[in-house]
Amino acid sequence: MIRFFKIYLSFSFLFCISALPLYAQTSLNIKAGEQWYGGAVNEAHLMPFKDGYSLNMYGDIRGNQAVPLLVSSKGRFIWSEEPFKFSFEKNKLVISAAKSVVTIDSAGKNLKEAFGNASKRFFPAKNKLPDTLLFSKPQYNTWIELVYNQNQQDILNYARAIIDNGFPAGVLMIDDNWADYYGRFDFRADRFTNAAAMVDSLHHLGFKVMLWVSPFVSPDTEVFRELLAKKLLLLDHGGDSGMSWEKAEKPAIIPWWNGYSSVMDFTNPEAKTWFLGRLEHMVKTYHLDGFKFDAGDAEFYPANGLAFKKVSPNEHSRLWGEIGLSYPLNEYRAMWKMGGEPLVQRLRDKKHNWEDLQKLIPHLTTAGLLGYQFTCPDMIGGGEYGSFIGKDKLDEQLVVRSAQCSALMPMMQFSAAPWRVLSKPNLAAVKKAVAIRAKYTPYLMEQVKKAAATGEPLVRSMEYEFPDQGFAEVNGQFMLGSKYLVAPMVWDGGTKTVYLPKGSWKDDQGKKIKGPVNITIEVALDRLPVFELLTPKN
Template identity: 70%
Template sequence: MTNNYLSIRLKKSWNKLIVAIPFLLSFNAMFAQNTTIIIKNGEYWYGGAVNEAHTMPFKDGYTFDLFANTGTNQASPLLLSTKGRYIWSDEPFKFTINGNQLIISDDSQALDIDSTGRDLKDAFSNASKKHFTTKDKLPDTLLFSRPQYNTWIELVYNQNQTDILKYANDIVANGFPTGVLMIDDNWADYYGRFDFRKDRFSNATAMVDSLHKMGFKVMLWISPFVSPDTEVYRELLAKKLLLYSADQKEKNNWDKAVNPAIISWWNGYSAVLDFTNPQAKAWFKSRLDHMVSTYHLDGFKFDAGDADFYPRDAISFKKATPNDHSRLWGEIGLDYPLNEYRAMWKMAGQPLVQRLRDKQHTWADLQKLIPHITVAGLLGYNFTCPDMIGGGEYGSFIGRDKLDEELVVRSAQCSALMPMMQFSVAPWRVLSKDNQALVKQAVIIRAKHTAYIMQLAKQSATTGQPIVRSMEYQFPAQGYAEVKSQFMLGDKLLVAPALDKNRVKTIYLPKGKWRDDRGKTIKGPTKIAQDVPLNRLPVFELVSK
C-alpha cells in the first residue's frame, strides 16, 4: 500500500471512516452501507440536485436522497468540493452533512472518491473526464444565438392556432427578434395522441409553415405519459409497451404482468411508456417523426420524465430504477438537435438543452437563478436555460391584477448573458413602454455578446468546461465560495445583475484589472458598492490578471 493510494473494502453491514490524506488518488468503497468523509477546514461541497443549489455550499444538517428524486430538475450522482475532491457513484445515493462529516449512505454501487485535485475546477475536470466526457456536439445553435419564446404563460392550457400566431406576430410587431418558439401543453386531444386537436388547430401544418416564414423554428411540448382508457392506451397495453404496477398476481414477472402503473403527476393520472423496452422507444420515436413530417415541426420540449414520477417497485421490460427511467427519457432527445428538458438524470456532457425548473414570480425565486445555473454547469449540464423571464410557475400569476414590472426587467437582465434566455409572459402586455424598452435593451446587450456566448458553447462541447461559472470555480480559494449574486461568463466577463429592489449592489471583483459597462477601470481584489438603476446590467470585463 503506497502513501497516495488507499483502498478499503468492507462488508455491507460495516461502517467506514475515511480520513482524507493529501495525495489520495482514489477510493473505491464497495458494498458499504455508510461511507463517512471528513470535511477539511475551509472545504465547501456542492452537487447532487440543481434545484437545491441555493442551499449550497451544503451546511450542517443538510440531507438529500437522490434515489427516485431528481429534485424536479437536473440531478447527478456527483458531489464536488473546493479542495479538489469529488464523489461519484453510478447509482443514486443519500448524503448528509453532520458537523465536519459528509456521510454517504444507501449506495448500492462502488463509490469513486477522488482527491487528486486542488480546487473546485480540478474536481469538476477530473470527474468529467472520467465519468461524463463530452460528445463534441451542440444542440441547435439558434437556442443560443436568439431569444426563445414559450406560449405557456400567455395561453396556459388554451393552446390554439389563432393565439399562437398572434403571439408570434406580436413578438415581431414589438421589435423583438425571432428565434425558437415553443408550443406548450394541451395541443392534443389527450396524452399519447400525436396529432393536433381539430377543435383548436384548423390547419396546424399551415400554422407551422407561417411561423417558419416569420423566422421562427418551432418546438412542441411532449411527455412520456398516456391518458388511460383511450385508443392509444389500449394499443400500447396490448403491445406491452407501458410500465406495469407492482400490484400483480405474480410479483416481478413482466411476462405475466397485466396491470399498468398509473402515475400521479401535475395533470392528473396517466400510464407511462416503458423505455427499457426498445419497442416502446421505437413506437414513441415513430410518433415524433410523424409530427415532424406531417406538421413540419423542428424539435420538441421534453417535459416530465422526473425520477420522482416513476414507482420504485414498478415492473419494466428490463429491471430499472426510477432514476434509470429518467435517464432513458433523456436519451430520446439525442435524436433531435432542437430539444429542451426540465428533468434529467446522469446525462451530463450530452448535447441536450436543460431548463431550470419553473420559478415563481417573486424576487426570492429570481435570486435562485444564478446558484442554480452555475451548479448545473458543475454537474456537466452546460447547455442550460434559466427559467422563463418573469417566472414560469403559472400559479404565481393567478389572481394578480398587475405584475411587478421591475421584477420582469431584472429577470430579463439576469438571463441576458446566460447561455440562453427564454420569454413566456409577453413584455408588451404586462409592461409600460419604458419598461418594455428596458427588456429590449437586455436583448440588445445579449446580441452584443452573442459571438462570445457561441464561442463558449462550442468550447464547452469540446472541453466540457461550463459556459456560466461560479466565482469559486473561476477564482478558487479567494473567499467566493458563498457568493451567489454574480457569475462569470467564461473567463472574461463578470455579470452582476440586480436581484432585488435595492438600487445599490455589492459586487466582488477578484484580483486583476476590470473595466465595467460604463468604461470605468477598477483594480481588484476589492468589494465595491455600485449604483444599479433599472436601466443598468453591471458587466465587468477582465482586462488583465
C-alpha cells in the same frame, strides 16, 4: 442482507482501490474551509451545503436535473453510477444507501479541478451541440400567455406580436394541451384548423418551432389500449413485488400535475421505437423542428412499477433523456446523469417573486458543475403559472431584472409577453437587455463551442473561476466564460455590492477598477452591470 460497495480513492498521481469491500456507509472528514456542491440543481440555493443537510437521490431528483456527483472547493469529488444518500453532520460528509461502487477522488486542488477530473472520467463532453439558435437568439414559449388554451390563432398572434414589438425571431415553443389527449400525436382539430400551415407561417416569420411532449399516456384511450396490449407501458405488480414482467397485466397509473396517466416504459426498446416514430410523424406531418420534453422525473416511476428491464427510477429518467438525442432542437426540465450530452436543460419553474429570481444564479452555475452546460434559466418573469393566477398586474421591475439576469446566461426565454405586461419605459429596458445579449453573442457562441468540446461550464460561479478568494457563498454574480463578470440586480432596489477578484477590470460604463475590491454601485433599471477582466493577477 447487508449491501456492500467499494470506495475508489485517488490522490494526485496515486490511484488505489480498496482491497476489501466496505459497508454501504462511510464518512469523510470535511477539511478546514472546504465547501461542497452537487447532487440536485434545484437545491443549489442551499449550497455550499451546511450542517444538517441531507438528500437521498434514489427516486428523488427534486423536479429538475440531478447527478450522483458531489464536488468540493478543495478539489475532491464523489461519484457513483447509481443514486446514493449524503448527509452533512457537523464536520463530516456521510455517504450511505449506495446502490453501486462509490468513487472518492482527491486529486484536485480546487472546485475547477474537482469538476474537470470528474467530467473527464465519468461524463466527458461529446463535442456535439444542440441547435445553436437556442443560444444565438431569445426563445419564446406560449405557456404563460395561453396556458392550456393552446390554439392556432393565438399562437400566430403571439409570434406576430414578437416581431411587431421589435424582438428578434428565434425558437418558438408550443406548450401543453395541443392534442386531444396524452399519447395522441396529432393536433386537436377544435383548436388547430391547419397546424402544418400554422408552422409554415411561423417559419416564414423567422422562427423554428418546438412542441411540448411528455412520456405520459391518458388511460382508457385508443392509444393506451394499443400500448398496453404491446406491453410498452410501465406495469403495476399489484402488491406482489416478486411478480415477473411477463406475468404483469395491469398498467401503473401515475399521479402527476395533470391528473392520472400511464407512462411509457423506455427500458423496452420497442417503446422507444414507437415513441420516436410518433415524433417523426409530427415532424413530417406538421413540419416541426424539435421538441420540449417535459416530465420524466424519477419521482414519476413508483415502487409498484414493473418495467421490461429492472432499473432504478433515476434510470427511467435518464432513458427519457436519450429520446432527445435524436433532435438537436430539444429541451428538458428533468434529467439524471446525462452531463456532457448535447441536451438543453431548463431550470425548474420559478415563481413570479424576488426570492425565486435570486435562485437563478446559484441554480444555473450548479447545473454547469454537474455537466449540464446547455441550461436555460426559467421563463423571464417566472414560469410557475400558479403564481400568476389572480394577478391583474405584475411586478414590472421584477420582469425587467429577470430579463437582465437571463441576458448573459446560456439562453434567455420569454413567455409572459413583455409588451403586454410592461409600461413603455420598462419594455424599453427589456429590449435593451436583448440588445446587450446581441452584443455579447459572438463571445457566448465561442464559449458554447468550447463547452461542447471540453465540458467546461459556460456560466461559472465565482468560486469556480477564482478559487480560494472567499467567493464560495457569493451568489449574486457569475462569470460568463473567464472574461466577463455579470452582476444583475436580483433584489428589489437600485444599489448592489459587486465583489471583484484580483486583476484589472473595466465596467460596462468604461470605468477601470483594480481588484480585489468590493464596490457598491447604483444600478439604473435599464442597466446590466458587466465587468470585463483585462489583466488577471495571479
